[in-house]
Amino acid sequence: MTLTVFAWAAGIIALCAFLMSGRLIAGPTVADRVVALDSINTLVVALMILLAVIYDSVVMVDVAIVYAGLSFVGTLFLARYIEGGV
Amino acid sequence: MVIFVFSVIVYLLLAWSGNGIDMAEVIIGIVLGAILAFAAKVWNPRKFFSFYGLNPARWGMFIIYLFGPFLLGMIKANLDVAMRVITGKIRPGIVRINSGLKGTLATTMLANSITLTPGTLTVDISEDPEGGNLFYIHWINVTDENPEEGLVYGTFGKWARRVAE
Amino acid sequence: MNALIILFLIVGTLFNFLGTVALYRFPDVYTRLHGTTKCTTFGSIFTSAAVVLFALQKLASSGEGRFGTLAVHAVIAVAALLITNPTGAHAIARAAHRSGIMPKFAVVDRLAEDQKKKGGVSA
Incomplete structure (x- = not known):
């Protein structure tokens, strides 16, 4: 019963991440696209933690931790690129 | 250490x-x-060998801050942003505030707290020649163009001074 | 306990959805950053809190150690998210302002005024 609710929540969050890619494609400036990418990364981390419960595997949470760190580094590099430093 | x-x-x-x-x-x-x-x-x-940052009293204070004023401010911020998303009423602007903080750790903590709490987002930080760090804050609902500290981020400045300086 | 878990999941999903709406509804980069950073961080904290509660409940009822591992690792992931998310938002906002994207409908922009003043002095 509870697992069904977990599955629905994961589905809705995946749908939100998919909808955000609209701004990723259409954003008028590069900064808008980076904002969309950053939020998609956050949602993917949340989704991975939910999927760890649904598929009953702890390894997915470890992947989520590493993904959070790597996406942070990616965001910093993209910010440097917008600023004109790279 | x-x-x-x-x-x-x-x-x-x-x-x-x-x-x-x-x-x-x-x-x-x-x-x-x-x-x-x-x-x-x-x-x-x-x-390298200093015990700076390992003071248990400061950590206790940080835990109290995290689950007290910070959590409350975060809940308020999200309800506020939800209202603005639905109604679409915004009046944005970038204001300048002298926080009076000097340490890097306290500045980082205050900047992160500001970003996650009601209606404010830190855009840039620079040093004031008269002392303290200047915060440039994007405020989503400007009510005063030259605001005081308390109006923008409440008691967070005091907490940051107490915990991290 | 189950009701609390379901409530946390619903609240978290709702805020994540609001973050998506904010991304489309607000007019410029800075206001979009407001909406997405706050809403997605808060929503992710709530969904992860539901996961932690679920794991603790399983740990209490079955006594298997791997559920304890799940709870601890989920807390570490949320802590990483809570530190890195606002920092990334600062980086984007500062880079956007320095690259010349001005806030739309702004009533006041002290940062641009100060930069102009500084440029005037040095030049």
């Missing part, structure tokens, strides 16, 4: 399998923490 302690604690938490920890894991954690601490010496060679 603070880097060493943190690395060991986080490594042991990640290595804990739910049934206790091997002695081998503890030794690996201490070796890795020492390597990281020596690598970080490049950035800050003076504070």
Whole structure:
């Protein structure tokens, strides 16, 4: 019963991440696209933690931790690129 | 020193399998923490053996701050943003505030708190020639063009001074 | 306990959805950053809190160690998210302002005024 609710929540969050890619494609400036990418990364981390419960595997949470760190580094590099430093 | 302690604690938490920890894991954690601490010496060679940042009273204060005013402000911020998303009423602007903070740790903590709490987002930080750090804050609902500290972020400035300076 | 878990999941999903709406509804980069950073961080904290509660409940009822591992690792992931998310938002906002994207409908922009003043002095 509870697992069904977990599955629905994961589905809705995946749908939100998919909808955000609209701004990723259409954003008028590069900064808008980076904002969309950053939020998609956050949602993917949340989704991975939910999927760890649904598929009953702890390894997915470890992947989520590493993904959070790597996406942070990616965001910093993209910010440097917008600023004109790279 | 603070880097060493943190690395060991986080490594042991990640290595804990739910049934206790091997002695081998503890030794690996201490070796890795020492390597990281020596690598970080490049950035800050003076504070290598100091116990700065390990004061338990400050950590207790930080926990109280995290679950008290910060959590409350975060809930308020999200309800506020939800209302603005639905109604679409905004009046944005970038205002300037002198926080009076000097330490890097306190500045970081205040900037992160500001970003996660009602209607404000830190855009840039620069040093004031008269002392203290200047915060440039994007405020989503400007009511005063030259605001005081309390109007924008409430008591967070006091908390940051108490915890991290 | 189950009701609390379901409530946390619903609240978290709702805020994540609001973050998506904010991304489309607000007019410029800075206001979009407001909406997405706050809403997605808060929503992710709530869904992860539901996971932690679920794991603790399983740990209490079955006594298997791996559920304890799940709870601890989820807390570490949320802590990483809570530190890195606002920092990334600062980086984006500062880079956007320095690259010349001005806030739309702004009533006041002290940062641009100060930069102009500084440029005037040095030039």
